[in-house]
Amino acid sequence: MKSVRIDASKSYDVLIAPGLAAETGERVKALLNPASCVVVADDRVYSLYGEDVRQSLESASIRTTVFTFPHGERNKTLATYERLLEQMCADRITRSDVVVALGGGVTGDMAGFAAATYQRGIRFIQIPTTLLAMVDSSVGGKTAVDLRHGKNMVGAFCQPSLVLCDTKTLDTLPPEEFACGCAEIVKYAMIESEEFFDSLDRTPVAEQLESVISACVTMKRDYVNRDAFDTGDRIFLNFGHTFGHAIEACSDFSILHGEGVAIGMAAITRAAVTRGICPESVLTRLISLLEKYNLPTVSPYTCRQLISAALSDKKAQGETIRLVVPERIGKCLVEKIPKGDLKSWMCDGGIKP
Numbered sequence: 149m150k151s152v153r154i155d156a157s158k159s160y161d162v163l164i165a166p167g168l169a170a171e172t173g174e175r176v177k178a179l180l181n182p183a184s185c186v187v188v189a190d191d192r193v194y195s196l197y198g199e200d201v202r203q204s205l206e207s208a209s210i211r212t213t214v215f216t217f218p219h220g221e222r223n224k225t226l227a228t229y230e231r232l233l234e235q236m237c238a239d240r241i242t243r244s245d246v247v248v249a250l251g252g253g254v255t256g257d258m259a260g261f262a263a264a265t266y267q268r269g270i271r272f273i274q275i276p277t278t279l280l281a282m283v284d285s286s287v288g289g290k291t292a293v294d295l296r297h298g299k300n301m302v303g304a305f306c307q308p309s310l311v312l313c314d315t316k317t318l319d320t321l322p323p324e325e326f327a328c329g330c331a332e333i334v335k336y337a338m339i340e341s342e343e344f345f346d347s348l349d350r351t352p353v354a355e356q357l358e359s360v361i362s363a364c365v366t367m368k369r370d371y372v373n374r375d376a377f378d379t380g381d382r383i384f385l386n387f388g389h390t391f392g393h394a395i396e397a398c399s400d401f402s403i404l405h406g407e408g409v410a411i412g413m414a415a416i417t418r419a420a421v422t423r424g425i426c427p428e429s430v431l432t433r434l435i436s437l438l439e440k441y442n443l444p445t446v447s448p449y450t451c452r453q454l455i456s457a458a459l460s461d462k463k464a465q466g467e468t469i470r471l472v473v474p475e476r477i478g479k480c481l482v483e484k485i486p487k488g489d490l491k492s493w494m495c496d497g498g499i500k501p
């Protein structure tokens with residue numbers, strides 16, 4: 149088993165191994181000893197792993213209730229969050245109890261936000277079941293739901309008490325969802341390490357799963373430990389996300405988060421080449437790696453379609469917006485630009501006017 153310790157506003161372990169979901173009960177009992185837990189999962193994940201997790205908690209003498217919701221980003225909403233909170237009240241979940249977020253980033257973000265705010269905050273654990281959630285969203289304490297105006301527009305920073313990455317759950321993950329996790333993995337390589345980029349090029353992620361997850365969590369740990377509340381260089385973790393979030397929103401979420409991020413990384417790298425910030429070889433190598441992992445690299449939307457979603461990005465500050473731009477593989481910089489210049493950056497990124 150691999151283990152990474154996070155020391156942010158709170159300290160906790162991220163454990164990575166096959167079969168960890170079945171150990172949920174004994175691990176929660178030993179660490180948190182709650183009287184009750186609420187397991188939160190989308191319908192797909194609950195049908196695959198929900199009962200095993202529930203039984204594991206019940207076997208540890210923890211009273212367990214269940215909340216399920218329809219899968220997909222379209223349900224990462226205030227309405228789902230409110231239904232969860234109302235059910236937690238009805239099920240008499242108290243401040244000493246625990247939320248168990250079982251699933252991908254949608255579940256982790258929504259259930260984490262419920263835990264952060266229910267009775268002013270209760271403890272929660274993450275059991276990520278997508279590659280994307282294992283390498284990124286389950287770690288670091290960003291919780292949120294979407295508003296009609298944009299993704300993650302309401303949320304809180306709230307670190308989990310434990311993260312259990314059960315790599316066996318990835319056996320059932322659809323290939324396009326596995327590819328989305330690879331997009332975030334390529335993101336880490338682009339911002340942090342050419343050596344890691346080369347290893348992803350040489351050896352498929354699926355053949356070095358545990359070591360890739362642990363490498364990504366370790367890289368994320370360093371950003372989160374330095375900047376738990378995202379006021380400094382944690383912004384680098386958003387490489388590709390400004391255009392990515394806009395593309396996702398424009399598609400009404402038929403384009404998946406990781407796919408949007410892949411297109412966003414390619415677009416901002418194209419813009420960096422056009423503006424002489426990085427050499428063409430960086431773009432060529434990035435596109436070839438993204439294509440190797442079956443990820444898209446071209447926006448199906450025009451600047452006109454994307455601009456309002458991109459302008460409401462949370463990296464906007466007053467009349468400026470911060471873009472994470474590659475200089476070379478393993479090194480990015482932050483460009484603070486007037487909002488009015490965003491369109492020309494998009495055009496330089498190959499996005500049609």
Ligand code: NAD
Nearest residue numbers: 192219252253254255277278280284285290317320321405
């Ligand atoms: P997701 O939670 O929607 O999961 C993707 C799909 O896979 C869902 O349909 C789900 O039912 C299914 N699924 C999950 N695990 C499965 C399994 N083991 N087998 C079969 N099917 C399975 O999406 P995601 O890609 O995990 O996460 C995307 C979300 O994460 C976005 O909302 C994004 O904004 C958020 N995110 C948050 C952070 C953060 O720091 N909090 C970071 C990155 C992304």
Ligand code: GLY
Nearest residue numbers: 288290382385386
């Ligand atoms: N995924 C971006 C962050 O955690 O900061």
